[in-house]
Amino acid sequence: xxxxxxxxxxxxxxxxxxxxxxxxxxxxxxxxxxxxxxxxxxxxxxxxxxxxxxxxxxxxxxxxxxxxxxxxxxxxxxxxxxxxxxxxxxxxxxxxxxxxxxxxxxxxxxxxxxxxxxxxxxxxxxxxxxxxxxxxxxxxxxxxxxxxxxxxxxxxxxxxxxxxxxxxxxxxxxxxxxxxxxxxxxxxxxxxxxxxxxxxxxxxxxxxxxxxxxxxxxxxxxxxxxxxxxxxxxxxxxxxxxxxxxxxxxxxxxxxxxxxxxxxxxxxxxxxxxxxxxxx
Amino acid sequence: xxxxxxxxxxxxxxxxxxxxxxxxxxxxxxxxxxxxxxxxxxxxxxxxxxxxxxxxxxxxxxxxxxxxxxxxxxxxxxxxxxxxxxxxxxxxxxxxxxxxxxxxxxxxxxxxxxxxxxxxxxxxxxxxxxxxxxxxxxxxxxxxxxxxxxxxxxxxxxxxxxxxxxxxxxxxxxxxxxxxxxxxxxxxxxxxxxxxxxxxxxxxxxxxxxxxxxxxxxxxxxxxxxxxxxxxxxxxxxxxxxxxxxxxxxxxxxxxxxxxxxxxxxxxxxxxxxxxxxxxxxxxxxxxxxxxxxxxxxxxxxxxxxxxxxxxxxxxxxx
Numbered sequence: 178x179x180x181x182x183x184x185x186x187x188x189x190x191x192x193x194x195x196x197x198x199x200x201x202x203x204x205x206x207x208x209x210x211x212x213x214x215x216x217x218x219x220x221x222x223x224x225x226x227x228x229x230x231x232x233x234x235x236x237x238x239x240x241x242x243x244x245x246x247x248x249x250x251x252x253x254x255x256x257x258x259x260x261x262x263x264x265x266x267x268x269x270x271x272x273x274x275x276x277x278x279x280x281x282x283x284x285x286x287x288x289x290x291x292x293x294x295x296x297x298x299x300x301x302x303x304x305x306x307x308x309x310x311x312x313x314x315x316x317x318x319x320x321x322x323x324x325x326x327x328x329x330x331x332x333x334x335x336x337x338x339x340x341x342x343x344x345x346x347x348x349x350x351x352x353x354x355x356x357x358x359x360x361x362x363x364x365x366x367x368x369x370x371x372x373x374x375x376x377x378x379x380x381x382x383x384x385x386x387x388x389x390x391x392x393x394x395x396x397x398x399x400x401x402x403x404x405x406x407x408x409x410x411x412x413x414x415x416x417x418x419x420x421x422x423x424x425x426x427x428x429x430x431x432x433x434x435x436x437x438x439x440x441x442x443x444x445x446x447x448x449x450x451x452x453x454x455x456x457x
Numbered sequence: 458x459x460x461x462x463x464x465x466x467x468x469x470x471x472x473x474x475x476x477x478x479x480x481x482x483x484x485x486x487x488x489x490x491x492x493x494x495x496x497x498x499x500x501x502x503x504x505x506x507x508x509x510x511x512x513x514x515x516x517x518x519x520x521x522x523x524x525x526x527x528x529x530x531x532x533x534x535x536x537x538x539x540x541x542x543x544x545x546x547x548x549x550x551x552x553x554x555x556x557x558x559x560x561x562x563x564x565x566x567x568x569x570x571x572x573x574x575x576x577x578x579x580x581x582x583x584x585x586x587x588x589x590x591x592x593x594x595x596x597x598x599x600x601x602x603x604x605x606x607x608x609x610x611x612x613x614x615x616x617x618x619x620x621x622x623x624x625x626x627x628x629x630x631x632x633x634x635x636x637x638x639x640x641x642x643x644x645x646x647x648x649x650x651x652x653x654x655x656x657x658x659x660x661x662x663x664x665x666x667x668x669x670x671x672x673x674x675x676x677x678x679x680x681x682x683x684x685x686x687x688x689x690x691x692x693x694x695x696x697x698x699x700x701x702x703x704x705x706x707x708x709x710x711x712x713x714x715x716x717x718x719x720x721x722x723x724x725x726x727x728x729x730x731x732x733x734x735x736x737x738x739x740x741x742x743x744x745x746x747x748x749x750x751x752x753x754x755x756x757x758x759x760x761x762x763x764x765x766x767x768x769x770x771x772x773x774x775x776x
Contacts, residue, residue, distance in 0.1 A: 188666035192563055198555030199572065202642065205635045206579045209590045261486045268483035281487050283761065284494045290689065290757035291497065291750065292696025294723045298730065298746045302500045311731075322493060329490060355479030383583025386698040386723070390731040410585045410699075417589040418703060425593060432586045439581050447574075 210436075217433025220426035225434070230396050230412070236423045240431050242398050246313070246407040250392060251378055253317030253402070254324055259374060261321075262328025263363075269329070270336040271358055282333075285326040296322045297387035305391060313399070313406040316392025320381040327380060331373025335366040372450040379442035383435060385410035409435055497750065505744035507737055516744060522709050524729070529741035531748075533709035537719040538749075541626060541701065542694035545633035550687050553638050557645035557683075562671055573646055580639035588703035591632040596623035596704055599631075604716055618714040622706060627715040629705035633697060637690040644689060648682030648767055649675060685763030692756035696749060698723035722749050 224239045231238035269278050300319035305311055339362050347357040363370065385408075388394065394411035395404075409431055416428035508516065512529060519530025556576070560569040600623030607617045652675050660674035676683075706718020707728060722745050733739040 184666050184669065188668035191668040191671075192559075195555045195559040195563055198552045199559045202552050202556045202638050203572070203575070206575075206639075208594075209582070209587065209635070210579075212590055212594055213586065261489055264483045265487035265490060268480075268487040271483070272480060273487070278487070281490050283758075284490050286761045287754060287757045288490065288494055290692050290696075290753060290760075292698065292723060292753055294696065294698045294726055295497065295501070295746055295750050295753075298504075298726065298743065299497050299500050301730070302504050302743075303496075325493065326490060329487075353473050354476045355473075356475075358479070379581055383581075383585065385583065385585040386727060389727055393731065410583060413589060414585050414699060414703070417585075417592055428589055428593075432589050435583060436586060439583065440578065443578055443581055 213429065213432050213436055216426075216429035217436075220430040221433060222430075225427070225430050229398060230416075230427070233421065238427065240407075240409060240412050240427065240434075242396075242407040243394075243409040243412040243431070244434070245398070246392070246394075247382065247409040249406065250313060250316050250320055250388070250408055251382055253313070254320035254381055255374075255378065257317065258321035258324035258377070259328060262325045262377070263332050263370065265325075265329045266332035266336060267358055267363065269333045270362070271354065273333075282330070285329050288326040289330070292386070293319075293323055293384055294386040294389075297389060297391055300387065300391045308403065310403070311391060311393035311405040313392055313402045313404065316388050316406065316408070319387035319391045320384060323384060323387065324377045324381055327377040328373055331376065332366075332370050335369030335373060336362055338369065339365045368449050372446045375442050375446035375449065379439050379446070382438055382442065383410055385414050498754075501743060501747040501750055505740050505747045508740035508744040511737065512741070512744075516741075517748075520709070520711060522725075524733075524735070524738050527735060527737050529737070531722070531741070531745050533711050534720055534722045534725050534745060535748075536711045537626070537629075537705065537709075538695055538721040538723075541629045541633055541705065541719065541721060542691055544630045545637060545694050546687060546691050548630065548634040549638045549641055549690060552634075553641035553686075553690075554645050554683060556638075556642045557649055558671060558675075560642075560646050561649040562667065562675065573643070576639045576642050580643060584636065584697060584699040585703075587632055587636055588700035591628060591700055591704040592624070595631065596625075596628050599623050599625070599628055603627075608716070615713050616715050619712075619716045621716055622718060624704055624706040624718055625716050626705065626712075626719040629701050629719065629721070630715070632700045632704050633694045636697060636700060637694050640693055641686045641690040644686035644764065645679075645683050648679045648686060648764070651682070651767060652678045679767065681763045682767035685760045685767070688756055688760035688763065692753045692760065695756070696723060696753050698727050702727050722746075 222239075224237055225241075226239060226244065227241050228237065228239035229242045230240065265281075269281060272278070273281070297319050300315050300322065304315035304318050308315065343361055343365055344357055347361045348354065352361070388408050388411050392408055392411070393405035394407050394415065396407070399406050413428050413431040413435065416424040416431070419425075508529065512519075516530055517535060518532060519528075520532040521528050521530050522533065523529070556572070560573050564572065600621050604617075604621030604623070604625070604627070608619075608621060611617045656674040656678055657670055660670040665673060701721055702724040705721060705724060707720050707724055708718040709720045709725070710717065712719070726742050726746055726749075730739065730742050733742055
């Protein structure tokens with residue numbers, strides 16, 4: 178009997194440790210979060226969205242060019258990355274049973290784990306060196322390289338969940354495989370695919386390291402794709418490590434906006450992911 | 458599923474040129490994944506050749522990094538990366554696994570779900586934001602509160618020698634641990650969820666307490682998957698750039714004191730690559746990148762094999 182009590186005490190103690198560990202995990206994360214909200218709200222103003230950074234020493238200014246630059250980079254990266262990722266996933270679902278397909282899946286998983294700074298270096302030697310300069314295009318290529326494996330794997334997961342009977346019904350009606358695949362399969366899985374795309378965009382929206390030597394960042398408005406362009410994460414980085422109080426404030430405001438964008442995308446993805454699919 | 462595919466293919470593909478084109482087109486997109494991976498390895502190797510041939514093995518044994526004299530050796534960066542990642546893993550693993558166990562084995566379903574979606578959201582916070590918090594909030598706190606206390610009370614140990622700077626190896630380790638905890642927790646949770654219910658029920662039926670059930674039924678089943686999660690976390694820690702660069706102090710030195718500033722492989726790339734003017738300087742940075750790439754590839758392959766083996770076995774078991 179005594180040993181049974183002891184065993185229960187031990188079990189209870191371990192459970193207590195687990196609760197402590199969970200609290201230890203959530204505390205720093207809550208601190209980060211609360212601090213961003215507190216500092217961000219106190220430094221955020223309309224100027225943040227309409228002004229570009231002021232020269233050193235002047236107060237005020239905003240990150241409008243960074244917001245614009247980030248949006249442009251994400252758009253360009255999506256134009257490159259999404260077709261490759263989604264159609265690659267279509268291949269894996271339709272024809273992907275052999276060893277080649279397995280190695281493609283495996284490579285995608287491994288590629289997703291490559292540090293993003295390496296992706297930046299590769300984009301540098303592929304784009305910046307031949308074009309003889311930092312550019313928005315190079316930044317977009319770096320982000321696309323990060324996006325492709327994520328989109329590929331999530332899209333394939335979603336396509337696999339479409340009931341096989343749908344495909345069979347379509348093929349039995351004499352619809353060619355390519356139309357079945359694109360119209361029936363991909364359309365049925367749209368919500369899931371959109372979820373994956375939103376998550377991939379959320380991931381690249383916050384990437385800083387791959388842009389350091391591709392898009393480079395600047396303090397002005399730039400419209401040319403062959404020139405360096407500002408991006409929100411890059412601005413947060415350079416303002417955070419600068420020794421000026423005013424710039425730190427802008428960095429906090431930028432962080433708040435970036436976190437809101439990330440959470441918005443994540444919540445959007447969840448909402449899409451939860452919505453009823455396939456009608457059954 | 459697969460036999461259906463090939464059947465459907467046999468029925469339609471030969472007859473229709475559209476299907477053949479479709480297959481080739483999608484195949485080329487899928488193959489681009491392999492191409493990207495190979496291209497990465499090729500480009501990084503090609504670009505680091507000048508440094509590889511000039512410095513040879515001295516590159517990883519020396520510690521003189523001097524852009525003016527064009528002498529480059531990377532030992533301090535290797536040291537900084539290995540020490541910061543390993544310490545962060547040691548700190549993060551017990552916390553993450555315990556949290557994952559709490560979510561799957563103890564917490565009421567709703568609470569567990571809430572905690573795990575919170576953890577997932579936190580995994581989505583960009584590195585640069587952790588860095589911002591680290592450099593403006595955590596580092597000053599370490600400098601003013603934690604490190605003076607350590608110097609005063611534990612200063613006789615070599616790990617707590619020197620002046621409290623705030624930005625230090627310690628700050629790097631802490632920020633890395635905070636950042637990889639969500640990843641290890643999320644994957645461990647998935648692995649633990651893959652443990653069949655019957656395993657737990659068998660243990661409970663034998664009269665096991667909750668901890669005994671976890672120890673004899675849950676953990677052994679999920680062990681390789683959790684190991685995979687930890688290795689994946691290690692890969693993430695080694696490649697982590699922005700947050701570490703912002704708090705670790707960026708000083709190329711080898712010191713056993715947690716209070717002294719250090720430097721990591723991704724940090725030196727982040728700081729110097731855009732301004733590297735000489736060919737040999739950028740080649741040296743490329744070589745550091747190549748080492749980083751090779752190490753993370755090995756780590757990721759290992760981790761994926763481990764995680765795949767667990768989650769795949771489970772799917773087969775259910776079906």
